Amino acid sequence: MTTRPSHPLRPFMPADTIGLRELFAASIEELTQEDYDEEQRVAWAAMAEDEQAFANRLGSMVTLVVQIEGEHAGFASLKDNTVLEMLYVHPYHAGEGVGSALCDALERIAAARGASEITVDASETAAPFFEDRGYVATRRNSVPVDDQWLTNTTMSKKLTQVGSGRPS
Numbered sequence: 001m002t003t004r005p006s007h008p009l010r011p012f013m014p015a016d017t018i019g020l021r022e023l024f025a026a027s028i029e030e031l032t033q034e035d036y037d038e039e040q041r042v043a044w045a046a047m048a049e050d051e052q053a054f055a056n057r058l059g060s061m062v063t064l065v066v067q068i069e070g071e072h073a074g075f076a077s078l079k080d081n082t083v084l085e086m087l088y089v090h091p092y093h094a095g096e097g098v099g100s101a102l103c104d105a106l107e108r109i110a111a112a113r114g115a116s117e118i119t120v121d122a123s124e125t126a127a128p129f130f131e132d133r134g135y136v137a138t139r140r141n142s143v144p145v146d147d148q149w150l151t152n153t154t155m156s157k158k159l160t161q162v163g164s165g166r167p168s
Contacts, residue, residue: 007101012063012075017055019072020065021048023090030091035124036150043148061085064105066098076102081113084120099129111159119156130155 074089135155
C-alpha cells in the first residue's frame with residue numbers, strides 16, 4: 001500500500017499574496033497549454049494582476065496554502081462553505097499530491113461545517129482531477145474574461161458528514 005506524501009497546510013496570510021500571484025500565473029501558463037490558447041491564458045492570469053484585489057479575494061474565503069522548502073507549492077480556497085473557488089498548484093509540484101491534500105482539507109472543512117455537497121467550476125485541465133475524486137459534471141460554462149471566452153465545467157460532489165461515515 002502506498003501512502004500519499006504529507007503536505008503541511010496553513011491558512012493564507014497577506015504576505016503570501018505575491019508568491020501566490022506568481023504561482024497562479026505559472027500554473028495557468030504551464031499546466032493549461034493543451035486546453036486553452038495563449039490569449040485565453042493571458043486573460044485568465046491577468047485576473048490576479050491587481051495585488052490588493054487578489055489578496056482581498058483570497059482573504060475573503062477559507063484559503064489554505066502549501067509551502068515546500070519555503071516555496072509556495074499550491075493554494076486552494078473555499079467560498080461560502082460550498083464552492084471550491086480556486087485550486088492551483090505550481091507546475092514544479094504538479095503530480096506530487098499537493099492538489100489532493102488541499103482538496104481533501106477543504107472538503108473536510110466544508111463537511112465539518114455542515115455542507116452536504118461541494119461544487120467547483122473546473123477548467124478543462126482540472127476536470128479529470130475532480131472526476132477522479134468523485135465529482136460529477138452538472139453543467140458546461142463559457143465564461144467571459146476580458147475579451148476572451150474560457151470554458152469550464154461545473155462539477156459537484158456529495159460530502160460525507162463528519163462522524164457519520166456516509167454521504168449526507
